Amino acid sequence: MSVGMPALFAFLMALLIWPLMGLAFGWFSSDGSSFSGEAFDLWKSDRMLQMLGRSAVVALGSSVLCVLAAVGLSIFGESVSKARREGAIVLCLFASLITPYVSTQGYISLLGEAGPIWTWLEIGAPFDIYSERGLIVLLSFSLFPWAFALVGVGSRRIGSRVGETLRMHRASRIEWLQLYYIPKYTVAAGAAFLLVFMFSFWAYEIPSMLRVNLMSIELMAAFGSFYDFRSALALAIGPLAVSAILIGALFRLYTRLDETSTRSEMLGETSLLRARWFQVGIGGYLLLAVVLPAYGLVIEVGSWQALRENLIGFRSEIASSASVGLVSLGVALALSVYAIGALRFENHQRLIGALAIVATVLLCLPDALKGMGAAYFFSQPWMGPFSGGQGFAIGIASSLPLALLAAWIIWSAWSDRQNEWSRSCRIGYLSKLRRLAIPIFADRFVLLGAIAFAWTTREVPSTLLNHPPGGATLAVSIETLLHFEQPDKVASLCLAQLGLTVCVFAVAFGLRALFSRPRFQ
Amino acid sequence: MIVCEGISKRYQGRRVLESISLRFEKGRQYAIVGPSGAGKTTLARIIAGLEKCNEGMIERNGDRVLLCPQDFVVWPHLNVLDNATVGLKGVASARESVAVPWLSKLGIEGLKDRRTGDLSYGQQQRASLVRALAASPDLLILDEPFAHLDPQARRSSLREISDSLRGENVTTIWITHDAQDALSLADEITFLSGGQVAQQGEPGSLYENPKSREIAEFFGRISFVEASLALELSGLISKWKIAGEDTVAFYGIRPEMLVADYANGKGRGRIWKCSTTEYLGHSYQHEIEALEGVRLVASSRKPIDWSKPVSIELMQAPCEFTS
Numbered sequence A: 001m002s003v004g005m006p007a008l009f010a011f012l013m014a015l016l017i018w019p020l021m022g023l024a025f026g027w028f029s030s031d032g033s034s035f036s037g038e039a040f041d042l043w044k045s046d047r048m049l050q051m052l053g054r055s056a057v058v059a060l061g062s063s064v065l066c067v068l069a070a071v072g073l074s075i076f077g078e079s080v081s082k083a084r085r086e087g088a089i090v091l092c093l094f095a096s097l098i099t100p101y102v103s104t105q106g107y108i109s110l111l112g113e114a115g116p117i118w119t120w121l122e123i124g125a126p127f128d129i130y131s132e133r134g135l136i137v138l139l140s141f142s143l144f145p146w147a148f149a150l151v152g153v154g155s156r157r158i159g160s161r162v163g164e165t166l167r168m169h170r171a172s173r174i175e176w177l178q179l180y181y182i183p184k185y186t187v188a189a190g191a192a193f194l195l196v197f198m199f200s201f202w203a204y205e206i207p208s209m210l211r212v213n214l215m216s217i218e219l220m221a222a223f224g225s226f227y228d229f230r231s232a233l234a235l236a237i238g239p240l241a242v243s244a245i246l247i248g249a250l251f252r253l254y255t256r257l258d259e260t261s262t263r264s265e266m267l268g269e270t271s272l273l274r275a276r277w278f279q280v281g282i283g284g285y286l287l288l289a290v291v292l293p294a295y296g297l298v299i300e301v302g303s304w305q306a307l308r309e310n311l312i313g314f315r316s317e318i319a320s321s322a323s324v325g326l327v328s329l330g331v332a333l334a335l336s337v338y339a340i341g342a343l344r345f346e347n348h349q350r351l352i353g354a355l356a357i358v359a360t361v362l363l364c365l366p367d368a369l370k371g372m373g374a375a376y377f378f379s380q381p382w383m384g385p386f387s388g389g390q391g392f393a394i395g396i397a398s399s400l401p402l403a404l405l406a407a408w409i410i411w412s413a414w415s416d417r418q419n420e421w422s423r424s425c426r427i428g429y430l431s432k433l434r435r436l437a438i439p440i441f442a443d444r445f446v447l448l449g450a451i452a453f454a455w456t457t458r459e460v461p462s463t464l465l466n467h468p469p470g471g472a473t474l475a476v477s478i479e480t481l482l483h484f485e486q487p488d489k490v491a492s493l494c495l496a497q498l499g500l501t502v503c504v505f506a507v508a509f510g511l512r513a514l515f516s517r518p519r520f521q
Numbered sequence B: 001m002i003v004c005e006g007i008s009k010r011y012q013g014r015r016v017l018e019s020i021s022l023r024f025e026k027g028r029q030y031a032i033v034g035p036s037g038a039g040k041t042t043l044a045r046i047i048a049g050l051e052k053c054n055e056g057m058i059e060r061n062g063d064r065v066l067l068c069p070q071d072f073v074v075w076p077h078l079n080v081l082d083n084a085t086v087g088l089k090g091v092a093s094a095r096e097s098v099a100v101p102w103l104s105k106l107g108i109e110g111l112k113d114r115r116t117g118d119l120s121y122g123q124q125q126r127a128s129l130v131r132a133l134a135a136s137p138d139l140l141i142l143d144e145p146f147a148h149l150d151p152q153a154r155r156s157s158l159r160e161i162s163d164s165l166r167g168e169n170v171t172t173i174w175i176t177h178d179a180q181d182a183l184s185l186a187d188e189i190t191f192l193s194g195g196q197v198a199q200q201g202e203p204g205s206l207y208e209n210p211k212s213r214e215i216a217e218f219f220g221r222i223s224f225v226e227a228s229l230a231l232e233l234s235g236l237i238s239k240w241k242i243a244g245e246d247t248v249a250f251y252g253i254r255p256e257m258l259v260a261d262y263a264n265g266k267g268r269g270r271i272w273k274c275s276t277t278e279y280l281g282h283s284y285q286h287e288i289e290a291l292e293g294v295r296l297v298a299s300s301r302k303p304i305d306w307s308k309p310v311s312i313e314l315m316q317a318p319c320e321f322t323s
Helices: A004-028 A035-043 A046-077 A084-097 A098-110 A115-122 A132-154 A158-170 A173-200 A207-209 A216-226 A229-260 A272-301 A303-313 A315-344 A351-362 A365-376 A380-385 A389-413 A416-425 A429-458 A461-466 A475-484 A487-515 B039-047 B079-082 B092-105 B121-134 B152-167 B179-185 B205-206 B213-218 B227-234
Strands: B004-011 B014-024 B029-033 B055-059 B065-068 B139-143 B169-176 B188-193 B196-201 B223-227 B250-253 B258-262 B272-281 B285-291 B294-302 B309-313 B319-321
Touching: A035 A046, A035 A229, A046 A173, A046 A272, A046 A487, A084 A132, A084 A272, A084 A429, A098 A115, A098 A132, A098 A207, A098 A272, A098 A475, A098 A487, A098 B309, A115 A389, A132 A173, A132 A207, A132 A272, A132 B205, A158 A173, A173 A229, A173 A351, A173 A487, A173 B272, A207 A216, A207 A475, A216 A229, A216 A365, A216 A461, A229 A351, A229 A365, A272 A303, A272 A487, A303 A487, A315 A475, A315 A487, A315 B227, A365 A461, A429 A487, A429 B121, A461 A475, A461 B014, A475 A487, A475 B152, B004 B039, B014 B196, B014 B223, B029 B039, B029 B152, B029 B179, B039 B065, B039 B139, B055 B179, B065 B121, B079 B092, B079 B121, B092 B121, B121 B139, B121 B152, B152 B169, B152 B179, B169 B179, B188 B205, B188 B213, B196 B213, B213 B319, B223 B227, B223 B294, B227 B250, B227 B285
Parallel strands: B029 B169, B029 B188, B065 B139, B139 B169, B258 B294
Antiparallel strands: B004 B014, B004 B055, B188 B196, B223 B250, B250 B319, B258 B309, B272 B285, B285 B294
C-alpha cells in the first residue's frame, strides 16, 4: 500500500479542486482582460445583490423549516426503537432521491391556480405556488430528509438515564431544555442548518420549475448558454467564498459531533404518545412528499393510455437515464471499495479525515459548478479514451462525492476488532476485501449503488451541461419540456422517473435482504 | 407503605418477572438480590414507574419513589450543588438550603462548587445520591451503588449512606448481586431467581435456612451432602447429630460450620485427604475428601498439617434441603 497511499491522496486533492480548476483553466484559455474588474462590475449591480439576497432568504427560510421539523420529529423519535428510527430515515432519504421535479410538478398539478383541490373546495387558489414562499415550502419538503438524517444520526449521546432522571426529579421545562434538549440537539441542528442552507442556496430544479430566479439558475444561464467559463466564475466567486466559510463552520461543528455522537437511546416505555406522533410525522411526510405528488401527476396525465403515448417518444431518454445511472453506480462502488480498502485497513486516520472533508465539500458545491469542471476536462483531447465521454463525465460529477461519503460511512462501521483480527490473520488487502469487507458490507454496497443511481438520474445541471447530443436523461427532458407548457408530458416523464427510482430501490432492498448477515461487533 | 401485587413483565414474549408481590414499610431497608438476569433491575424500574408491568399493580399511595441507577447521571458541566438541586422548586437559596445538609452528610460539602466532571467516580455518585436524597423521596431504590469502587471503599460508603437513610427514616431498596452487601445492609432480603421470588425474609433466615441450593450458594461457599451419607459421615465428624432424615434430601455445610484442628489423641482424629488449602487472612479453608467422592470444606484458625491426625467438628446444625 506504500505506493497506493500517496496516489490516493493526490487523487483526493485533485477531486477537491477539480471543479474550480475546470473553471480556472477555462478562464485562462479565453482572452486576457481583467477578471477582477469584470467580477466587481457584475457584483456591484443592484440586480445581482437582489438575487443574492433572494437566494439567501429562500435558503434561510427552508433551512429553518427543515431544522425545526427535523428536531421536532427526532424528539418524538426518541420514543421508538433504533431500527424504526433508522428505517424512517432511510424512507425519507428515498423520498428525497426522487427528482424534485416529481414532487414539484405534482404540487403544481394539485395546488396550482386551477388545481383539483381548489376546484373540489370550490374556492380560488389562496396562494401562488410560483412564489418565493412556495419555493421555500417545496425546498423544505425536498431537503427535510437531509436535516432529519443528520439530526437523527448525529445528535449527541445523552442516554435514556438522563431523561429518566429528569422525569423522576420532576424537572421543570426550562431544566429539560437546559439539561437535555439543548445539549443533545444544538450541534446536530447547527450542522443540519448549514448543510440544508447550502443545498437550498444552490438548488436548481425547484426554483427553475417555480420560475424564481436564484443564484444557481443565474450560474447555469451564464455558463450553459455560451459555455463562458469566465462569466460563470465571476458569478460564482462570491457565493463560493460564502460556501467555503459555511463548509468550514460545518466541519467545526462536525468535529464536535464526531466526539460526542452516537445513536441516542430510548426513553423507556412511557412515551407511547410521542411514538405515535413520530409515526404520524413520518407517514405524513411520505404522504406529502411522495404519494400526494404522485397522485397529482396521475391526475395530470389522465389515463394509462395517455401515459403510454406520452412516453413512446422518450425511450432513448429512459435508456440514457439508465446508462448514466449505471455508470455512476459503477464509479461509486469501485471508488468506495478502493477507498475503504486503502484507508481503513491500514489505519490512515488523517487520510480518512481528508476523505470526509473532500466528500462534504464536493457534496456542498453546486451541481452546475461540478458540471462545468467536468465539461472542461472531458472536452480536452488529452483525456484520451474518456475525451468526449460525457456520460462518464456525468457519472463522475454526480457519484464522486457520494462515493467518498459512502466510503467514509462504511469505514465508520468497520470496527477496530475486525481490523485487529484481520491483521493478526496476516491476510493481504485483496483477501481482506474479498473475505471480510465485501461479505460484511455487501448490503451497504447494494444500497450505495441504488443511491448513486438515483442521485445521478435525478440530477439536472451537470447532466444538462455534459450530455451528448440525443443523450438527454429523463430529468433533463423534464427540464426542457417545462419551457414548452406541456404539463401532461412533463407529468408522464416524472412518473417514468419515479417508476425507475422505485424499481431500482426495490431491487436494492431485495438484494440487501439477501446479503444481510450478522456482523462482527 | 408501597405494595406490589402480582407484578409480571414480558419482553418480546420472554418472561422477565412473574407474579411478584412485595410490601415496603416506611423506614425499613430492603435488599433485592439474585444472579445476573434474575430481573432485579427490571423490578426496580417498575417500582420506580420507569417501566410498565404487563400484569399486576403497584400501590404507591402518593409516595414519591426515586431510583438511583447503576449508571448514575451527573451533568459534568454543572457543579456539585447545581447537580444536586435539579428538580428542586423555589429560589436558588431555598434549593441550596435543602441540598447542603445532604452534601455534608455524604462528605462532599467541600466540593459543592467543583464541576462534577472533575470529580472521582465515587464523588460523582455521591453527588447524584445527594440529588435523590434532597428530593425527599419516600422510597429510594439504589441499583448496585458504588459498583465500580474497590470492595473496602464500597462497603464503607454503603454503610455511611445506609446509616444516613436510617436516620432520615427513608425506605430503601438495595439492588445488588453482592451477598455480603445485602446481608449487612438490609432488614429484609428478597431473592429473585428466574423472575420469581425464590425466598424472602430476614438476612439470617436466608443465610442459615436457604430454600434452595441456588440461594445457599449465592450467600457463600457451601458443600452439599446427600442425606443417605449422613449416617456414615456422622461417624467421622464430631457432634453431627442426625435429625429429620426422613424429610431431608441433602444437607448443606458451610466452611465455618466445620472446624478442623489437630486431634492430639482426643475425639475422632484421623488422617484426612486434603486437596486444597486457601488462606483467607482470618482463617484457612481446606477442601477434604470425607468419603469417596464426597468433598467438604472445613475451616481452621491455624494452618493444618494434614499428614497428622485431625479431628473435624460440626459447630452448628447444617442447612437442610428437602429437594
